[in-house]
Amino acid sequence: MTWSNEDWWPNLLRLDILDDNVYGGSPYDEDFEYAEEFRTLDLDAVKADIEDVMTTSKEWWPADYGHYGPLFIRMAWHSAGTYRTLDGRAGAAGGLQRLPPESSWPDNINLDKARRLLQPVKQKYGRKLSWGDLIVLAGNVALESMGFETYGFAGGRVDEFKSNEAVEWGPETEWETTSPERYKEGEAGNLKDPLANTVMGLIYVNPEGPNGEPDVEGSAKNIREEFDRMAMNDEETVALIAGGHTFGKVHGADSPEEHQGPEPEAAPIEEQGLGWKHDFDDIGGMITSGIEGPWTDAPIQWDMGYIDNLLGHDWTSVKGPGGAWQWHPVEADEIEHAPGAQDSSKTEQPMMLTTDVALKHDDDYREILKRFQENPDEFQKAFAKAWYKLIHRDMGPPERFLGPEVPEETMIWQDPVPDADYDLIGDAEAAELKEDVLDSGLSTQQLAKTAWAAASTYRDSDKRGGANGARIRLEPQRSWEVNEPAELETVLETLEDVQAAFNESRSDDVRVSLADLIVLGGNAAIEQAAAEAGYDVEVPFEPGRTDATQEQTDVESFEVLEPKVDAVRNYLGEGDYDDLYDSPEERMVDKAELLNLSVPELTALVGGMRALGATYDGSDRGVLTDRPGALTNDFFVNLLDMDFEWVPVDEDGYVFEIRDRETGDVVWEATRLDLIFGSNSRLRAVADVYGAADGEEKLVEDFVAAWSTVMQLDRFDLE
Structure with a gap:
């Protein structure tokens, strides 16, 4: 075995996940x-x-x-x-x-x-x-x-x-397996973020029941938590399970442990990527889950068989031929049997999983099942929409959807934004608006933080979030702690005044959306900060964002986008990291990966925003410069300067004083999200470049490029 750096140093901050954003x-x-x-x-x-x-x-x-x-x-x-x-x-x-x-x-x-x-x-x-x-x-x-x-x-x-x-x-x-570490405070039913599945290596929950036991109450609890974490409500959950289990069967002709070969990634080379080899003749069938049997008497036909069987019969738990818990009808002779999967001259008795029977024993799920049973058309429509959501939920807005079978309807889970019913601003209007914003009384810090807060909600994983829609002015985003709601309200009111004055002054059909103005204001702040440092830059800007309404915004769905840590604004949150990320810096890297950033882009963004003084709550933490507001490389110069020493000031090691080694005077305060750029070898290697005597211009160029990238991440209409 060849050991990796992670094997030698398990606590090493993993930055390699950002490399895929550069080398796919x-x-x-x-x-x-x-x-x-x-x-x-x-x-x-x-x-x-x-x-x-x-x-x-x-x-x-x-x-x-x-x-x-x-x-x-x-x-x-x-x-x-x-x-x-x-x-x-x-x-x-x-x-x-x-x-x-x-x-x-x-x-x-x-x-x-x-x-x-x-x-x-x-x-x-x-x-x-x-x-x-x-x-x-x-x-x-x-x-x-x-x-x-x-x-x-x-x-x-x-x-x-x-x-x-x-x-x-x-x-x-x-x-x-399921360990207590999968749950917050070790309590089942309270999964740690960002997990959804309750068992390692299973998509959802254990079909036999929690911990492999036929516990229907516990199974229903797991189902509800799991499906909620994949964006499904109770009706969608029942529709998906009932619809999917209308078809096919599960396979457990014998014990998997005794008859299955290794999985594909462990199989011998001559298997060419196929795994789980077993001999059908020896066991008289196939093995997958270890549970055996169909759900209905017509496994390749859409009908009401699953719901009718589940609600129409009493079920008892038994061990099947594969050694796993499953459920059989109490009165076996009263249920229609299915033809044999491989030999139609034989028959197979329908069965149920613990997860199926759990739906019947949960009051809310059972009511939905009964409603579907009484209204088959409603069941068909519910399953069709839930299935469509299931297979498209990770694709983002409908602008990305391709093909002749894309529905005309835009669903709320697709985070809709309206089409522009006006002419977009051009370069001249953008220049005019930037002047208006800079003359509005808003600081460069306020403008930069607001634009970042809007755009950085984007996740490349499922293409959600971003500045388009100006949802930062809507619930839940306007109330997020990281967005400093009181100050944000002032910024938004001022920008809305600028927007209204511009739009009312036009004699043509040119208008500016608040979403575009928020980004344009951030760009103006960056350009001014660069000018303060002696650099003439223009941040690229593409108009076309529109403003969503509160009715177009699923508040509960958007809550999951709230940052618990934001390294760029030096926001540490409440310090409650009872999830799979042990430190603020791990959250920083996780967010950078979701923003599709490279290691240099992350480093430039943090250093640039520190130079601007664009930190959470106007804090001086990490603003390692005597001239905040100018886009300098002072953050890196002073972070790497060996004339200083770094002393933790809290028990958790989140906040530090930076002291003059000679006098002992406290010069600055910083957080882990600052010091990691001097502590981690890869981040320090990049910081060395930006902190060098000839590194400032490079920092300005890279910061502007990374900033522009983040501002445009959600612009699928430009692709």
Whole structure:
């Protein structure tokens, strides 16, 4: 074994996750545009090819009931279902299911076969059809092939070629385990951020029940927490589980431990990436979960069979042939049996999972099930919309959606913004507005912080947030502590006055939105700060942002975007880090990864904003300069100066005094978010460049470039 730096020094701050923002590992050229390639597809022809694969059973992996539809639904579900709201990571985008760890998760057993079945389709269409899109589209085609009317499909998922190592899956070191460290204060049902799944290596919850026991009450509690963390309410949760379990079966012909080979990433080279090898003849069937049986008597047909079975029969927990807990009907002779998955002359008795029976025993879930049973059309529509949300939740705004099957409706979870019904400002108007903003009485610090607060909510993981929509003036963002609500109100009122005066003065149709003005004001502040340091710069600006309404903003959904730490504004939050990130600097790197920043970009942004004095609550912490407001390299010069020493002043080691070594006088205060740029070797290596005698101009250039990038991250209308 070759040890890595992380193995030698486990507490080393992991900055390598930012490297993927620079080096993506894609084999395609830099000018490759997947959207342009996808638009050349004949989607009907692609779907016909998938349908052909789906209904042609292969001897090397025979289809249940002669139809791979249920397998493809599971593949799509498990690809999209990893999405979690708290950091927007995972999901179907990137086709990450074909890469570790997802490719070898216990919950993804035999989905490697589903992707191999689709290999001819991928080979035929090549770069025009990503694996991310193909996996999801195959799930849609499967539903349609078995009689279900889907709500739509959108392409646009660009493939990744390297695992996203920024995703934290949990503290456990063994698969299919749940440790107390997964929960806040060790309490089950209170997952640490940003987790959603309750078991290491499973997509959602343990189908046998919490800790592998048939506890329906605990299972319902886990389901509600898990599905809430993937942005699903109770109705959507029931619709998804009931709709998905209308199809197919689970496989547990025998014990997995005794008959399964190693997972794909551990399989021998001659298996060529296939895993979990076992001999069907020896065990008389397949093994996936270790649970055995279908849910209904018609496993490849859309109907009400799942809900009717669940509500219409009493169920008792038993150990199945695979040694796992499952549920059988108390009166077995009163339930319709399904044909055998591989031999239609035989029959199979329907079963239920603990997670299924949990829906029946939870009062709220049961009421929804009954309503669906009485109103099948309502169930169909609910599942169609919930499925559409499941497979598209990580794609961001509808501007990114591609293809002829994109619905006309824009859903609230897509964070809609209105179209501009006016002419956009040009260069002359932008210059006029920058002067108006700088003459408004607002400081460069206020303007820079407000623009940063608006734009830096963006997450590249699920393309949410950003300055577009000017949601910083709406709940919940205007009340976030990090945004200093009282000062923010003053800034917004002043900017609204500037906006109103400009718009009312126009005799033409040119108007400026508050969203554009917030960014323009930040740009003006940066240009003025650069001028104070002796540099003439112009920050790039593209108009076109519009202002969302409160009705277009899902308050609860936006709460998860609230920063607990903001290194650029030197905001430490409450210091309560009862999650998977142990320190403010780890949160800093996590946020930088979500903003798609490199190590130099992160360093330049922090150093530049410190020079401006644009810190939370106007604090002097980290403002290591005697001339705040000028875009200098003083932060790096003084941080690296060995004439100073650094002394912690609190028990947690979050705040420090910077003292003159000779006199002992306190010159400045700083936080961990400052000192890490001198402490960490990689960050210090970059800080050396910016702090050098000839480094200031480089800092100004890099800061302006990084600032402009963040301001434009959500401008999908420009792509």
